[in-house]
Amino acid sequence: xxxxxxxxxxxxxDETRQEIMKHLCCVWLSVSDVVEKLDGRVNQPTVSHxxxxxxxxxLVYVRxxxxxxxxxxxxxQLTMCCGLLVRQFAPDYAETVIPAxxxxxxxx
Amino acid sequence: xxxxxxxxxxxxxDETRQEIMKHLCCVWLSVSDVVEKLDGRVNQPTVSHxxxxxxxxxLVYVRxxxxxxxxxxxxxQLTMCCGLLVRQFAPDYAETVIPAxxxxxxxx
DNA sequence: CTATTATATCGATATTTATCGATTTGTCAA
DNA sequence: TTGACAAATCGATAAATATCGATATAATAG
Numbered sequence: 001x002x003x004x005x006x007x008x009x010x011x012x013x014d015e016t017r018q019e020i021m022k023h024l025c026c027v028w029l030s031v032s033d034v035v036e037k038l039d040g041r042v043n044q045p046t047v048s049h050x051x052x053x054x055x056x057x058x059l060v061y062v063r064x065x066x067x068x069x070x071x072x073x074x075x076x077q078l079t080m081c082c083g084l085l086v087r088q089f090a091p092d093y094a095e096t097v098i099p100a101x102x103x104x105x106x107x108x
Numbered sequence: 109x110x111x112x113x114x115x116x117x118x119x120x121x122d123e124t125r126q127e128i129m130k131h132l133c134c135v136w137l138s139v140s141d142v143v144e145k146l147d148g149r150v151n152q153p154t155v156s157h158x159x160x161x162x163x164x165x166x167l168v169y170v171r172x173x174x175x176x177x178x179x180x181x182x183x184x185q186l187t188m189c190c191g192l193l194v195r196q197f198a199p200d201y202a203e204t205v206i207p208a209x210x211x212x213x214x215x216x
Numbered sequence: 217c218t219a220t221t222a223t224a225t226c227g228a229t230a231t232t233t234a235t236c237g238a239t240t241t242g243t244c245a246a
Numbered sequence: 247t248t249g250a251c252a253a254a255t256c257g258a259t260a261a262a263t264a265t266c267g268a269t270a271t272a273a274t275a276g
Contacts, residue, residue, distance in 0.1 A: 002123060003123070005120070005126060006120070006121065006122065006123050006126060009117050009118075009120035009121040009122075009126075010117075010121040010263095012113070012114070012117035012121075012193070013114065013117040013118040013120075013121035014114065014117075014263090014264080015110065015111070015114050016264080016265095018113060018114060018117075021197055022196070022197070025197055025198075025199070026199070026200075030222075030223090031222070031223055031224090032221090032222065032223080042264090042265075042266090043265085043266070043267090044222085044223070044224095045223090045224080045225080045226095045265080045266065045267080045268095046264070046265055046266070047223095048223060048224060048225085049224095049225095049263090049264075049265080050264090052224085066222090066272095066273060066274070067221070067222045067223070067272065067273040067274065068222065068223085068273095069222080069223065069224095073197060073198075075197065075198035075199070075200050075201055076198070076201065078193065078194065078197050078198045078201075079194055079198045079201040079204075079205055082190040082191075082193050082194050082198075082205070083190075083205065085120070085186065085190050086186065086187055086190050088130070089129055089130070089133055089181060089183065089186050090133075090181075090183035090184070090186045090187045090190075091133070091134070091183070092134075092183050093183055093184065093186075093187040096187075096207060097187055097190070097191065097205060097206070097207060098205070098206060098213060099204060099205060104214075104215065105204075105206065105213050105214070106212075106213070106214040107212065118233095122233090122234080124234080124235095138252075138253090139252070139253055139254090140251095140252065140253080150234090150235075150236090151235085151236070151237090152252085152253070152254095153235080153236065153237080153238095153253090153254080153255080153256095154234070154235050154236070155253095156253060156254060156255085157233095157234075157235080157254095158234090159253095160254085161233095174242095174243060174244070174252090175242065175243040175244065175251070175252045175253075176243095176252065176253085177252080177253065177254090
C-alpha cells in the first residue's frame with residue numbers, strides 16, 4: 001500500500017522511535033536493553049512494536065541469539081532513503097549532496 | 109512538542125502529501141492548481157490541510173497574490189533535513205554523503 | 217522437568233490524523 | 247456595491263497508530 005518513501009518517513013515519524021534509533025546507532029541492543037535505555041518511559045510491548053516498524057522499513061539489522069533478539073541501526077538504508085528523497089524532491093541539490101564514491105570525490 | 113526532525117518526518121509520512129510535494133517541485137502552484145493536479149481524488153479543504161502541514165515543517169515557500177496563495181517546494185530545507193538525519197543516524201556515512209561545495213568536490 | 221526469562225502477539229483504549237461538507241474571510245470583477 | 251471566486255477554518259467522522267496489560271511462545275537455567 002505505502003511505497004518505500006512513505007514507509008521510510010512513517011518509520012521516522014515518531015519521537016519515541018527516533019529515540020530508539022539513536023540508541024541503536026553503532027551498537028547492538030536486545031529488546032530489553034532498549035527498554036532499559038528508555039528508562040521506564042515505555043514498556044516492552046511498545047518497544048517491540050516500534051522495532052517491528054523499523055524492521056519493516058529496513059532500518060534495522062536483526063540478529064537472533066537464543067531467546068534474545070539484537071537490533072542495530074542500518075545506517076546504509078537510512079542514507080539511501082535520504083538520498084532518494086533528495087533526488088526526488090530536491091533535484092537542484094542532488095548534485096551538491098552526493099554519494100561521494102559514486103563520482104569519485106577528492107577533498108582538497 | 110515535536111522536534112524538527114520528527115516534524116519533518118511527519119510531513120513526509122503521507123502518500124498524498126508526497127504527491128503534492130512532487131507537483132510543487134520547481135514550480136509555483138495555487139491551491140486550486142494543486143487540487144486539479146490531484147485529479148479530483150482529494151478536495152480543497154484537504155489540500156489546504158496538507159499544505160499547512162508542509163508549511164509548518166518549512167518545506168514550502170508561500171507567496172500571496174491577491175486572493176491566490178502560491179506554493180512551491182523548499183528544496184533547500186528538505187536537503188538540510190536529510191543531511192541532519194544522516195549526520196544523526198548514519199555517522200559512518202556522513203562523510204560519504206557530502207555537501208559537495210563544503211569540501212571541494214572534483215568529478216573524475 | 218520445571219521455573220524463569222526474553223520477546224512477540226493479542227485485545228482494548230486513547231490519541232492523532234486524513235478527509236469531507238459547510239461556512240467564513242478576503243479579494244476581485246462586473 | 248454586489249456577485250463570484252480562492253482559500254482558510256470549523257465541526258464531524260473515520261481510519262491509523264501508540265500504548266498498555268495480559269497472554270502465548272520459545273529458550274534457557276536450575
